[in-house]
Amino acid sequence: MDNVSNQYKNERIEFHILQSFPVTCLNRDDVGAPKTAFVGGVTRARVSSQCWKRAVRLAMHEISGVELGIRTKALSVLVANGCKEAGATEEQAKVCGDKIEKIFIKGSDDKNNEESTEDQDESKSDTLLFLAPSEVKLLAQKFKENGFVPEKIITQKEAKKQAKELADIIGKPKYSQAATLDGLDIALFGRMVAQAPSMDVQGATSFSHAISTHKAANEVEFFTAVADFGQEQGSAHMGTLEFNSATYYRYVSLDLGQLYETLGNSDQFFPQAITAFTKALYIAVPSARQTTQAGYCQWDFAKVVIRKGQGMQLSFETPVKAKEGSFLQPSIEEMKTLLSRKEKLSGSLFGKTAEFEFGRDDSFSIDDLISSIITSVKA
Numbered sequence: 001m002d003n004v005s006n007q008y009k010n011e012r013i014e015f016h017i018l019q020s021f022p023v024t025c026l027n028r029d030d031v032g033a034p035k036t037a038f039v040g041g042v043t044r045a046r047v048s049s050q051c052w053k054r055a056v057r058l059a060m061h062e063i064s065g066v067e068l069g070i071r072t073k074a075l076s077v078l079v080a081n082g083c084k085e086a087g088a089t090e091e092q093a094k095v096c097g098d099k100i101e102k103i104f105i106k107g108s109d110d111k112n113n114e115e116s117t118e119d120q121d122e123s124k125s126d127t128l129l130f131l132a133p134s135e136v137k138l139l140a141q142k143f144k145e146n147g148f149v150p151e152k153i154i155t156q157k158e159a160k161k162q163a164k165e166l167a168d169i170i171g172k173p174k175y176s177q178a179a180t181l182d183g184l185d186i187a188l189f190g191r192m193v194a195q196a197p198s199m200d201v202q203g204a205t206s207f208s209h210a211i212s213t214h215k216a217a218n219e220v221e222f223f224t225a226v227a228d229f230g231q232e233q234g235s236a237h238m239g240t241l242e243f244n245s246a247t248y249y250r251y252v253s254l255d256l257g258q259l260y261e262t263l264g265n266s267d268q269f270f271p272q273a274i275t276a277f278t279k280a281l282y283i284a285v286p287s288a289r290q291t292t293q294a295g296y297c298q299w300d301f302a303k304v305v306i307r308k309g310q311g312m313q314l315s316f317e318t319p320v321k322a323k324e325g326s327f328l329q330p331s332i333e334e335m336k337t338l339l340s341r342k343e344k345l346s347g348s349l350f351g352k353t354a355e356f357e358f359g360r361d362d363s364f365s366i367d368d369l370i371s372s373i374i375t376s377v378k379a
Helices: 049-064 075-085 090-104 118-124 133-145 159-170 184-189 256-262 270-283 328-349 366-378
Strands: 011-024 036-039 042-047 070-072 129-131 205-207 210-212 219-225 237-255 301-308 352-358
Touching (some): 011 328, 049 270, 090 133, 237 270
Antiparallel strands (some): 011 301, 036 042, 205 237, 210 237, 219 237
16 A cells, blocks of 8 residues: 555544344345344344345445446356457357456366356356456457457466466556446455456455344244135145344444555545445345345444544444333444443544444434545545
């Protein structure tokens, strides 16, 4: 990281979020039950960090129109489609796509050329690659400039050296030279390419597993389905589903220094990136069983802290007790107490530059929060 030009080095926005859900199964385990964790001597409801990160990633496109990076094992098809858009014939596109795929995917030489479908590529591939749309276009343009003859740009014989050639073409995301924030999710969530480390991108965000602030137990729903035709009176199908309800504590950290570096020290895109991410973080909810349980609940309360230094998450190690039929209010009180204590104990290491409270004042909307964050960050 550039210590001179990056004024946001070691600065982060920390989101401490409380979010209550009624009957839901936001994140399922291998048997279809809501995920749990054992914390502070009791079972808690849990939603994995990966689950919520994916929901945030998809929400950025829906809300802010950001074109997402593409995570795929079907690399040949992805590159071939880019080449066809650049003017390649079907045959030329496939040759170019296969050339790139063979750098990263073991056994791609054994692929049946007569069955070049995306589904087959998915089943054959063993490497998940994360590319921005602009990077695919850049690669396709390079092929076009060389007559869609892949050997003219991928000249080496060894896979590692070929990966280095590819990395020299793509490199890291080039936001400072771009017109849009396409592929922002790569900057936020990171990318690792073992065969071409120069393509690696350090993710600017850190997500904890969301856990309930209180003891929680999964419950079982028994359901029946009645046929509309060809069925005598009674149930045509019976089954069970597990669900729970909980008030979750979520911790999310956005490393401003890392984000600014990945964006190429772009003052143009920096506030746009913070805005898109915060809006998505507010609205995003995991998609599991939404058609049958509709758990579309946004933040109930949040403390947003802008700090310099190491991230500081809360553990909620002691489960809160319901007060007047609510877990939310005692959770808010506990979160405030824990944050205040952490700040006092950390002294100068806490490094707080600004703090905002969301959810108590109806006149302070998510738009107001985002404006306040950006103003404080750029001050």
